[in-house]
Amino acid sequence: MSNANEQMAARYKNNFLKEIEEQAEMGEWVKMCMQCGVCSGSCPTNFHPGWDHPPQEIFMMIRAGKREEVLTSNSMWMCTSCYNCYVRCPRKLPITHIMHGIAEYAYRLGVAPKFQPTLHLSQTFWNNCTKTGRVNEVKLTQSLYFKDGFMAGIKKGLEMKDVALGLVKAKRLNIMEALGGGHKCKDIKGIQAMLAKAKELEAKRKAAKAAA
Amino acid sequence: MARKEYAFYPGCSSQKGASASNYLTSVESMCKTLDIKITEIPDWNCCGASISYAEAGELPRHVMNARNFALAESNLPGQDIVATCAACWLGARESKERLEHNSGLMADTQEALKEAGLNIKAIPEIKHMVEVLIEDLGYDELKKPVKKPLAGMKFAGYVGCQTNRPFGIHGESFENPVYLDKLIETVGGEAVPYDQKVTCCGGALAFSEPDKAQAQIKDIIESAYDNGAEMLVTPCPLCQANTEVYQGQINKKYGTKFNMPVLYYSQLMVLAYGGSAKEAALPGNVIRARKLEEFAGK
Numbered sequence: 138m139s140n141a142n143e144q145m146a147a148r149y150k151n152n153f154l155k156e157i158e159e160q161a162e163m164g165e166w167v168k169m170c171m172q173c174g175v176c177s178g179s180c181p182t183n184f185h186p187g188w189d190h191p192p193q194e195i196f197m198m199i200r201a202g203k204r205e206e207v208l209t210s211n212s213m214w215m216c217t218s219c220y221n222c223y224v225r226c227p228r229k230l231p232i233t234h235i236m237h238g239i240a241e242y243a244y245r246l247g248v249a250p251k252f253q254p255t256l257h258l259s260q261t262f263w264n265n266c267t268k269t270g271r272v273n274e275v276k277l278t279q280s281l282y283f284k285d286g287f288m289a290g291i292k293k294g295l296e297m298k299d300v301a302l303g304l305v306k307a308k309r310l311n312i313m314e315a316l317g318g319g320h321k322c323k324d325i326k327g328i329q330a331m332l333a334k335a336k337e338l339e340a341k342r343k344a345a346k347a348a349a
Numbered sequence: 350m351a352r353k354e355y356a357f358y359p360g361c362s363s364q365k366g367a368s369a370s371n372y373l374t375s376v377e378s379m380c381k382t383l384d385i386k387i388t389e390i391p392d393w394n395c396c397g398a399s400i401s402y403a404e405a406g407e408l409p410r411h412v413m414n415a416r417n418f419a420l421a422e423s424n425l426p427g428q429d430i431v432a433t434c435a436a437c438w439l440g441a442r443e444s445k446e447r448l449e450h451n452s453g454l455m456a457d458t459q460e461a462l463k464e465a466g467l468n469i470k471a472i473p474e475i476k477h478m479v480e481v482l483i484e485d486l487g488y489d490e491l492k493k494p495v496k497k498p499l500a501g502m503k504f505a506g507y508v509g510c511q512t513n514r515p516f517g518i519h520g521e522s523f524e525n526p527v528y529l530d531k532l533i534e535t536v537g538g539e540a541v542p543y544d545q546k547v548t549c550c551g552g553a554l555a556f557s558e559p560d561k562a563q564a565q566i567k568d569i570i571e572s573a574y575d576n577g578a579e580m581l582v583t584p585c586p587l588c589q590a591n592t593e594v595y596q597g598q599i600n601k602k603y604g605t606k607f608n609m610p611v612l613y614y615s616q617l618m619v620l621a622y623g624g625s626a627k628e629a630a631l632p633g634n635v636i637r638a639r640k641l642e643e644f645a646g647k
């Protein structure tokens with residue numbers, strides 16, 4: 138167990154609900170859930186096999202204090218952001234954001250599942266788009282396919298070859314981007330300074346809550 | 350002067366040479382016909398999309414959107430922002446809502462923006478291009494320039510998630526939105542009813558969970574075929590890419606014979622307005638829409 142994780146566990150002792158309320162984005166909504174199950178029936182069907190615990194169950198487990206089970210679960214990472222649950226919940230819980238918020242918190246504590254593909258996607262995407270202010274689609278694709286190592290990358294690359302070739306032919310994938318010729322913002326420096334500040338402020342705000 | 354002017358937020362995927370560049374081309378010709386002026390927000394940045402939630406955290410995501418708001422406000426004062434990508438639109442609207450309802454978050458955002466020499470006074474309205482069309486102009490206005498109705502062609506309007514939930518287009522229901530069908534009919538096409546209109550295609554998880562996403566996409570295309578559609582029509586670059594580019598892999602995996610072109614609503618409009626295949630960016634489709642190419646040549 139990581140250090141940040143132990144600290145938070147100690148700080149909130151037996152009150153996991155409070156921990157989620159204070160530390161996860163939109164976590165303060167969890168207590169409003171009335172366990173009707175509408176959200177669980179709303180998740181995209183073909184993602185169901187990946188949902189160990191659909192939203193309703195996750196919320197119940199939070200109240201029951203099942204800290205480790207929740208934070209190490211793959212479940213939140215299966216959310217496609219389809220907002221089906223969100224618009225149907227009779228208690229108006231912003232479920233999509235709560236799922237993302239719990240996932241982000243687990244990642245911040247270092248207890249998210251190792252090699253979680255959607256976590257990897259999230260990291261890659263954000264790092265890619267904040268580097269120059271805009272997404273470099275070729276580099277994004279490369280880093281995604283090479284995540285399992287070089288050979289796996291080549292194999293996946295081959296599987297995806299037809300997809301990529303089709304896009305290149307239709308002038309929708311610009312190979313020049315791989316060489317640094319891609320799209321960028323002019324004020325990259327300003328963007329990075331602004332993001333560094335935002336990160337610092339967010340960390341401060343969350344620490345203040347834990348200290349209160 | 351044009352009859353309407355907007356601060357345009359194209360988003361990363363609609364840039365030149367990027368995966369939705371054909372969306373941009375067709376939107377530009379559509380706006381020309383409709384006398385709508387769109388001016389790119391100078392030096393706009395990526396919105397971060399929903400998928401960056403884990404790495405980005407909360408504030409940095411809002412700050413990315415806030416930078417675009419500040420740039421639009423100072424460079425194109427008084428203009429609403431219009432986005433063509435459903436994900437950009439949703440992300441920007443979400444940030445606007447949160448910042449306007451949470452003064453602490455707004456104060457932090459302003460402090461971060463200062464680092465880039467920027468500042469927000471009032472966040473502009475944020476519209477999806479579809480809202481500009483049907484709310485600011487209206488179906489009647491959209492119909493006026495139609496020179497060549499797409500008569501006898503059957504389309505399945507694939508609304509997907511993000512233009513529909515959680516905000517949606519004003520007056521539409523979440524379970525059966527009809528704006529896309531109405532746009533198809535406005536340009537003379539037939540909108541077939543089918544039951545996967547608002548099914549999620551998997552979104553960004555098409556990358557990280559390809560098998561599950563492709564199973565969703567298969568259901569969508571299959572239902573469109575079963576109900577007699579010849580083509581799919583979408584309002585969102587990610588829906589477009591997801592439902593188009595994986596059809597080959599789905600065919601290999603499931604033994605299906607999918608080969609259904611997936612168009613943007615803007616491409617149909619350009620064609621109906623008498624535009625060429627090039628103006629409608631038909632060569633940008635990976636699965637070529639032969640029927641429309643012939644139609645454009647007539």
Ligand code: SF4
Pocket residue numbers: 169170171172173174175176177192193196225226227228229230232
């Ligand atoms: S739909 Fe809302 S109230 Fe019902 S179980 Fe899900 S979160 Fe709880």
Ligand code: SF4
Pocket residue numbers: 176179180181192215216217218219220221222223232233236
């Ligand atoms: S937004 Fe996420 S949690 Fe909600 S229904 Fe869709 S996939 Fe499930």
Ligand code: SF4
Pocket residue numbers: 266272359360361362394395396397398434436437440
């Ligand atoms: S939707 Fe995606 S690609 Fe488009 S601007 Fe937002 S993050 Fe960038």
Ligand code: SF4
Pocket residue numbers: 217218219435508509510511512548549550551552553585587588589591
């Ligand atoms: S890409 Fe998929 S997830 Fe995104 S808006 Fe379109 S249908 Fe929804």
